[in-house]
Amino acid sequence: MTLETERLILRPWEESDAEACYQYARDPLVGPAAGWPAHTSVENSRQVIREFLMVPETYAIVLKETGLPVGSIGLHHNDLAKEANEAELGYWIGVPYWGRGLVPEAAKEVLRHAFEDLKLIRVWCAYYDGNTKSKRVQEKLGFTHQWTTESVPVPQMGEIRKGHVNLMTRDEWLRISKEKSEQE
Numbered sequence: 001m002t003l004e005t006e007r008l009i010l011r012p013w014e015e016s017d018a019e020a021c022y023q024y025a026r027d028p029l030v031g032p033a034a035g036w037p038a039h040t041s042v043e044n045s046r047q048v049i050r051e052f053l054m055v056p057e058t059y060a061i062v063l064k065e066t067g068l069p070v071g072s073i074g075l076h077h078n079d080l081a082k083e084a085n086e087a088e089l090g091y092w093i094g095v096p097y098w099g100r101g102l103v104p105e106a107a108k109e110v111l112r113h114a115f116e117d118l119k120l121i122r123v124w125c126a127y128y129d130g131n132t133k134s135k136r137v138q139e140k141l142g143f144t145h146q147w148t149t150e151s152v153p154v155p156q157m158g159e160i161r162k163g164h165v166n167l168m169t170r171d172e173w174l175r176i177s178k179e180k181s182e183q184e
């Protein structure tokens with residue numbers, strides 16, 4: 001499955017993306033904020049692509065301008081999103097591309113896909129305390145705060161952190177989409 005926005009193509013990851021992935025995922029400002037360690041080599045990125053990124057509903061964020069992946073976005077099932085009709089949204093993008101609204105642009109399309117095509121009824125989105133950039137993305141998308149947990153295990157980092165959980169329901173998404181189309 002490939003999705004498209006004004007500036008982006010969202011397409012499945014491929015092993016041949018390893019070098020591009022490493023270029024951004026090696027930066028300690030990226031993965032640790034999301035709960036995974038910075039990649040250590042191109043081979044490490046290839047392994048992560050094979051094990052974690054080449055899965056259904058995870059997309060490489062590819063800039064139309066260059067044709068290269070600069071980040072990742074996906075819908076996942078986990079402890080937060082256990083049922084078949086719900087998912088958790090996760091994302092990251094390389095530091096040189098921060099602040100251009102690219103992840104919100106990608107996320108809007110992934111949310112449309114989630115609610116319209118996959119017929120999900122709930123999309124969760126969480127962030128660790130202090131990740132104001134991700135908090136801001138979720139606010140801009142229209143997610144609403146559900147609860148905060150003082151001690152969330154972050155297994156890949158061997159840490160315990162405070163976490164905030166947000167939600168968007170299908171009804172909220174429909175309302176946001178309607179308001180947007182009325183403004184246009």
Ligand SMILES: CC(C)(COP(=O)(O)OP(=O)(O)OC[C@H]1O[C@@H](n2cnc3c(N)ncnc32)[C@H](O)[C@@H]1OP(=O)(O)O)[C@@H](O)C(=O)NCCC(=O)NCCS
Nearest residue numbers: 030033034091092093098099100101102103127133134136
């Ligand atoms: C969180 C993240 C995905 C945001 O993506 P993005 O495409 O830059 O999103 P936006 O352009 O909408 O920027 C979001 C906020 O980040 C902040 N920001 C933007 N550029 C920044 C920069 N260069 N340095 C510091 N903060 C910056 C701003 O507060 C911005 O909010 P604003 O639009 O109200 O000004 C990105 O910062 C990232 O990949 N971070 C590391 C991984 C991560 O935290 N993933 C999410 C885990 S829950």
